[in-house]
Amino acid sequence: TLLIVNGDDERVRKIAEKAKKRMITYGVHASNNLVLSDFREFGLSSSFNVSFDKTDLGRFDLSLPGFHNAKNSLCAIAFLMEIGIPISKIREVMPKFLGTKRRLEMVGETKNGLKIMDDYAHHPEEIRKSLNALKEAFPDRKIITIFQPHTYSRTKSLLSEFIASFIDTNKLILLPTFASKRESSNSIMDEEILLEFNKIKKNVIGIEKFDNVIKYVQQNVNDKDHLVLTMGAGDVYEIGYQILKHDK
Incomplete structure (x- = not known):
């Protein structure tokens, strides 16, 4: 079992730790496994840098506005990495996701x-x-x-x-x-x-x-x-x- 957890939320992190399962944390704080930085927005698109356990994974583009969407995308990145999808492929397909119905x-x-x-x-x-x-x-x-x-x-x-x-x-x-x-x-x-x-x-x-x-x-x-x-x-x-x- 793997838990992918918003590590920026101390309450969520503490609850997840009690489960005693393997865990990947994500967020903006350096203490997380997957860290988002240098967020930039261009109209209805955005881009940001991602690192995993201090290793730079490069820049990612997203066809959605909002820092919250960029941060949420870290969950998808963590899952895709876990099942063995290469980072280059993840970076390639992410801009093709245009969002869901009734979300901006x-x-x-x-x-x-x-x-x-x-x-x-x-x-x-x-x-x-x-x-x-x-x-x-x-x-x-x-x-x-x-x-x-x-x-x-x-x-x-x-x-x-x-x-x-x-x-x-x-x-x-x-x-x-x-x-x-x-x-x-x-x-x-x-x-x-x-x-x-x-x-x-x-x-x-x-x-x-x-x-x-x-x-x-x-x-x-x-x-x-x-x-x-x-x-x-x-x-x-x-x-x-x-x-x-x-x-x-």
């Missing part, structure tokens, strides 16, 4: 140059990392995030973390919460959530209907200076496709 996915671009992307993130840490990656990838564009909270229970319990996670967006459009099957839609709670956001952030607006969100985008941010990101685990992704459908 490029949906399209309007005739006026507005880029539209979609991301499944619905937890504060995921949101923060995705927005930071986009800010680094598109420093000259203002990011308009259309966020659909997922479940009232999660949103309420992590509300302060959610509010803080949107630090890298220029404008936040907050939709009603996408309730779970065990919950009912609650417009009063949606208003309370929006109120809490507005207490701390001045760049937040609440829009209830998808059609009104589409109109807002068409009338206010449909140009090459902006990037629209739909975000959440519900059906918010439909907005991006509808914007492009109406852009004819």
Whole structure:
């Protein structure tokens, strides 16, 4: 049995050590087996250096933005090395991986140059990392995030973390919460959530209907200076496709 472990997380490392199994650690700290360094980002792509047990493995390219994606790729590198795939082959195939559906996915671009992307993130840490990656990838564009909270229970319990996670967006459009099957839609709670956001952030607006969100985008941010990101685990992704459908 082999454990491939995020060695930068002390809690994870300690738990893994208790299993008393063979372990490969990865991360940015020199104490790890697989170490990432010199991370650089180029639009929606990135590159970085990797070493294994102090031996330089060279530079790797990834067709994905974000430091978190580069760090996650170390897991794949560790696994492929373990099963005997040559480093040269790993380096060759990594840029061919274009990501997964709804993870910083490029949906399209309007005739006026507005880029539209979609991301499944619905937890504060995921949101923060995705927005930071986009800010680094598109420093000259203002990011308009259309966020659909997922479940009232999660949103309420992590509300302060959610509010803080949107630090890298220029404008936040907050939709009603996408309730779970065990919950009912609650417009009063949606208003309370929006109120809490507005207490701390001045760049937040609440829009209830998808059609009104589409109109807002068409009338206010449909140009090459902006990037629209739909975000959440519900059906918010439909907005991006509808914007492009109406852009004819």
